Amino acid sequence: MALQLEEIRKRFGAVQALDGVTLTVEPGQVFGFLGANGAGKTTTMRVVLGFLRADSGAVTWAGRPAETWPRRTWGYLPEERGLYPRMAVLEQLVFYASLYGVPRATARRDALAWLARFRISEYADRKAESLSKGNQQKVQFIATILHDPDVLLMDEPFSGLDPVNVAMLKAAFLEMRDRGKTLVFSTHQLDMAEELCESVAIIDRGRIVAVGPTRDVKRSTGHQVIRVATAADDDAQWLMALPHITVTRPGEDYTEIRVDANMDPQVILREALAQGREVLRFEVADPSLEDVFVQRVGALDVEERTLAAAPPVRP
Amino acid sequence: MSNLANVVTIARREFTVRLRTRTFLIGTIALVIGVAAIAFVPVIVRYADQSSSQRVAVWTEPGALTSDPAATISVLLNAATGASASITGSKPGFVVTPVPDLAAAREAAGRGEVSAVLGIRRAADGALTFTLYTSDPSTSRVSQLLAQVSTTVAIGDRLDRLGIAPAERATLFAPAAYAVEWLDPARAGPVRGSVEEGTSYLLGFGMTILIFMMIVLYGNWVAMSVVEEKSSRVMEVILNAATPFQLLTGKVLGVGGVALVQYAAILAAGIAAMTAQGPVASLILGEQAGNVSLPAGLTIGVLGILVVYGILGFLLYAVLYAAAGSLVSRQEDVSAAVMPMALVSTAGYLIAIYAATGLFDIRSGWVTVLSQVPFVSPFLMLSRVTAGEAAPLEVVLSIVILVVSIFVCLRIAARIYAAGVLLYGQRPSIRAVWRLIREPG
Numbered sequence: 011m012a013l014q015l016e017e018i019r020k021r022f023g024a025v026q027a028l029d030g031v032t033l034t035v036e037p038g039q040v041f042g043f044l045g046a047n048g049a050g051k052t053t054t055m056r057v058v059l060g061f062l063r064a065d066s067g068a069v070t071w072a073g074r075p076a077e078t079w080p081r082r083t084w085g086y087l088p089e090e091r092g093l094y095p096r097m098a099v100l101e102q103l104v105f106y107a108s109l110y111g112v113p114r115a116t117a118r119r120d121a122l123a124w125l126a127r128f129r130i131s132e133y134a135d136r137k138a139e140s141l142s143k144g145n146q147q148k149v150q151f152i153a154t155i156l157h158d159p160d161v162l163l164m165d166e167p168f169s170g171l172d173p174v175n176v177a178m179l180k181a182a183f184l185e186m187r188d189r190g191k192t193l194v195f196s197t198h199q200l201d202m203a204e205e206l207c208e209s210v211a212i213i214d215r216g217r218i219v220a221v222g223p224t225r226d227v228k229r230s231t232g233h234q235v236i237r238v239a240t241a242a243d244d245d246a247q248w249l250m251a252l253p254h255i256t257v258t259r260p261g262e263d264y265t266e267i268r269v270d271a272n273m274d275p276q277v278i279l280r281e282a283l284a285q286g287r288e289v290l291r292f293e294v295a296d297p298s299l300e301d302v303f304v305q306r307v308g309a310l311d312v313e314e315r316t317l318a319a320a321p322p323v324r325p
Numbered sequence: 326m327s328n329l330a331n332v333v334t335i336a337r338r339e340f341t342v343r344l345r346t347r348t349f350l351i352g353t354i355a356l357v358i359g360v361a362a363i364a365f366v367p368v369i370v371r372y373a374d375q376s377s378s379q380r381v382a383v384w385t386e387p388g389a390l391t392s393d394p395a396a397t398i399s400v401l402l403n404a405a406t407g408a409s410a411s412i413t414g415s416k417p418g419f420v421v422t423p424v425p426d427l428a429a430a431r432e433a434a435g436r437g438e439v440s441a442v443l444g445i446r447r448a449a450d451g452a453l454t455f456t457l458y459t460s461d462p463s464t465s466r467v468s469q470l471l472a473q474v475s476t477t478v479a480i481g482d483r484l485d486r487l488g489i490a491p492a493e494r495a496t497l498f499a500p501a502a503y504a505v506e507w508l509d510p511a512r513a514g515p516v517r518g519s520v521e522e523g524t525s526y527l528l529g530f531g532m533t534i535l536i537f538m539m540i541v542l543y544g545n546w547v548a549m550s551v552v553e554e555k556s557s558r559v560m561e562v563i564l565n566a567a568t569p570f571q572l573l574t575g576k577v578l579g580v581g582g583v584a585l586v587q588y589a590a591i592l593a594a595g596i597a598a599m600t601a602q603g604p605v606a607s608l609i610l611g612e613q614a615g616n617v618s619l620p621a622g623l624t625i626g627v628l629g630i631l632v633v634y635g636i637l638g639f640l641l642y643a644v645l646y647a648a649a650g651s652l653v654s655r656q657e658d659v660s661a662a663v664m665p666m667a668l669v670s671t672a673g674y675l676i677a678i679y680a681a682t683g684l685f686d687i688r689s690g691w692v693t694v695l696s697q698v699p700f701v702s703p704f705l706m707l708s709r710v711t712a713g714e715a716a717p718l719e720v721v722l723s724i725v726i727l728v729v730s731i732f733v734c735l736r737i738a739a740r741i742y743a744a745g746v747l748l749y750g751q752r753p754s755i756r757a758v759w760r761l762i763r764e765p766g
Contacts, residue, residue, distance in 0.1 A: 059565055061747060086565040092558030097342060108334050109566035153562060 011037045011072045013161060013192060018057055018067035027053045028064070029216035035194055035209065037072075040187050042203035042224070043196040044303060045213040051196040052089055054213070055163045059086055071161060082110040085159030089166045089196075091150050095139035099149050100125070102138065103156055110157035117156060124152040128178060144175045151179065155186065162186060164195040168202055180206065200299040210299065212306055219306045228296040231305050232271045235298070236278060239264035239291035252281060258301070264291055268301070331571040332578065335563075339550065339579025344586065353587050357594040364598035368606045379467060380420045380439040382430040389447040394478055395423040398443070401474045431458050441467055443475075451486065453479050529681030529711035532631050533704050535588070537674040539639050540703075543584040544646035544666060547577055548659050551650030551746075560746050569743035574735070577643040584639060630710050630720065637727045638703030641734060642666055648738035651745030652758065673701030681708040688714055697723050699730035 013035040020028040028050050035041045045051050056062040058069050060077045069076040071083065094102050100121055107117035125131045128148040133141055138149065147170070154162060168176055183206060186193055197203055203210055204224065211221040220227045235258070238245060246260035249267055255278070259266035269275065275294045282289050297305075343349055381402070383395045399421035422439075424430040430442045442458040455475040457468055484494055554560045563572065649662040660667075676695065680687040687709060696705035696715070702723045709715035741758060 056747070061561075061564055081566055084565055086561070088558065088561035090558040090561070092554075092560065092562055094342070094554075094559050095557055096346075105334065105338050106562060106566060109331055109563060111330065150562070157566075 014070045016068045019065045027216055033211045033221045037192050038190050039208045040206050041194045042207035042210040049213045050216045082157045083160050085154040085162040087154040087164040093138040096137050098135050100134040106153045107156040112157050162193045167195050204299045214307045231297050231302055233268045233297050234271050235295045236275050237264045237266050237293040241288040331567045332575045335575025336579035339576055340582045343583045353590055356591050360591050360595045361598040364595055382424045382439045382442045384424050384427040384444045386446040393423050395421050398474055453482050529708045532707050533677045536635050536703050539635050540642045540670050544642045547580045547643045548646040548650030548663050551647050570739040573647050573739050573742050634703040634707050641731050644735050644738040648741040651742040669700045673704040677704035677708040687712050
């Protein structure tokens with residue numbers, strides 16, 4: 011009873027989009043699928059849903075090939091959000107659900123209940139195009155779950171949402187998990203994955219570079235992270251002077267350093283006390299998913315998230 | 326979920342949403358008004374014609390003739406122009422009145438009350454002489470007609486003077502036996518009255534236009550609707566629930582249903598307007614108008630064939646329009662994508678029109694062969710049927726070929742569609758499309 015992908019390969023012309031993707035999503039889990047743009051997240055989801063036929067490999071859910079399960083098993087939230095712009099919200103929700111065989115009356119009742127829970131009941135009879143982007147996303151999420159699917163595949167569900175809507179969607183995620191649903195979502199907001207996911211996979215250029223329970227993936231780097239703050243302002247300086255450590259985040263509030271997993275963190279605390287410093291904060295933690303991501307995927311992600319070098323200024 | 330249920334759900338959404346749009350409503354109303362207006366054209370033309378009767382005054386020299394010639398001249402004049410009341414029911418082209426005073430009549434003509442005055446006198450040798458008083462050129466139509474009529478009146482007068490009885494006169498002037506037969510000895514049946522023989526010409530012409538409009542107009546709707554789903558990205562949402570095949574079929578059937586509603590409205594308006602013509606004509610023109618009816622040749626059988634070819638032709642083209650629509654991502658690119666279908670349907674339409682109007686010989690071998698070729702058969706076979714040139718077996722064969730082609734095209738279109746709906750950005754090349762058809766997924 012798990013969603014299993016085995017050695018999925020898919021080529022588009024000259025591009026090997028998926029190059030042997032293998033992973034297992036345990037049922038009832040929230041599973042994070044992490045990767046940069048173009049890494050293969052959407053293609054993987056489309057293969058699982060049967061929109062695309064893999065060149066090789068197999069997808070199974072609960073031991074049976076994915077395509078043998080009825081369509082109502084699957085819920086899909088595509089990355090590019092889409093609703094019929096000139097159709098009323100409630101009417102199109104009922105339409106989507108009835109495509110999965112949900113009786114119209116049931117679909118109507120459930121849709122109204124969900125609209126109420128997302129606090130957008132008053133938009134039920136409005137055309138979708140008249141709704142704000144955030145509200146359209148809520149409608150889209152309802153469309154994904156209205157037929158009560160067992161497996162939810164969501165492509166970047168949090169992108170473009172304001173913090174209020176993010177919180178609302180997170181709550182809905184956890185509720186779905188508590189109902190026993192299996193949730194897979196892709197994101198490049200790593201803090202979100204860290205907060206919600208029991209397991210994660212990191213995909214880079216069509217290959218899975220890390221997969222497993224979130225804690226294991228975080229520990230797979232062979233590092234640990236220590237956050238230190240003392241009363242003085244020169245934390246970064248004295249920490250940098252110590253052997254075998256790397257300062258990863260020199261900050262005003264605290265300084266983050268990375269040490270090998272087999273090093274005893276207490277050495278650093280003792281050193282601080284030996285120097286007569288007043289220790290305000292000393293925290294030993296696993297590396298964040300972001301650390302793992304940077305380490306495994308590295309430069310690619312950095313390039314995507316930082317400004318390119320400024321062009322030289324000519325006199 | 327069964328195949329059919331989803332097809333029905335998708336078709337129903339397409340149908341109801343489209344039926345409610347303002348463009349559909351306004352378009353249908355405009356078409357209904359247009360069709361009704363066209364159907365009333367004969368009445369309007371006759372109404373306009375009413376005032377155009379020519380008035381001719383006839384003055385006879387006292388004692389020149391025993392009977393008044395005005396009635397005879399009126400009959401002859403109107404028969405010559407073919408505008409006799411007994412044929413069209415309209416007012417006669419000429420109104421002939423006898424006048425006692427030539428000078429007064431010439432004055433009246435000068436004031437425009439009558440358009441011409443004909444004076445009849447008897448010369449010293451006993452022959453009748455005719456003089457036309459007019460300000461029109463001597464070669465005017467009225468003058469030429471009156472010259473003919475005068476000759477006929479003069480001949481009658483000469484026969485009178487020769488003492489030939491009126492009964493014998495009828496045999497004297499009886500038309501000779503004259504027949505027209507086909508050049509081809511093998512061909513039976515009467516020769517058509519003209520190349521543009523009433524029923525086949527108008528019916529074939531009108532029905533071909535109806536089918537062409539149905540294919541191009543509603544085919545475009547299908548393509549636009551596919552692109553709308555792509556550009557609004559709703560496609561991926563429904564693709565999880567329904568297969569591309571179901572989406573394609575449902576969409577084509579939904580738009581087809583809307584097309585039928587619109588066509589039914591237009592046809593109903595046309596038929597209602599044509600049957601209402603009689604009462605309306607008698608109301609406006611103040612005459613007995615029992616002579617307006619549906620075009621001859623518009624039988625239930627021909628209507629049935631129009632419906633069958635209309636539906637089959639639409640289905641054949643619509644699945645391809647849907648496939649073409651799936652290959653582009655923006656509304657602006659639709660017209661380029663549907664170009665091949667537009668070209669083929671226009672070619673079929675033009676050949677059918679030319680064949681119906683006699684520019685091409687509708688009996689020639691290549692027209693017969695083309696009338697079995699799927700993409701042009703709806704147009705050509707309809708032309709041949711209305712011209713009475715198609716054998717029932719030929720019609721059945723072309724329908725069978727059409728139905729088979731629809732299923733073949735549906736399979737091909739579903740493959741293109743399945744791949745096309747996930748493609749965004751650049752339009753794929755013809756080679757890429759060919760690859761999609763041959764190796765799916």
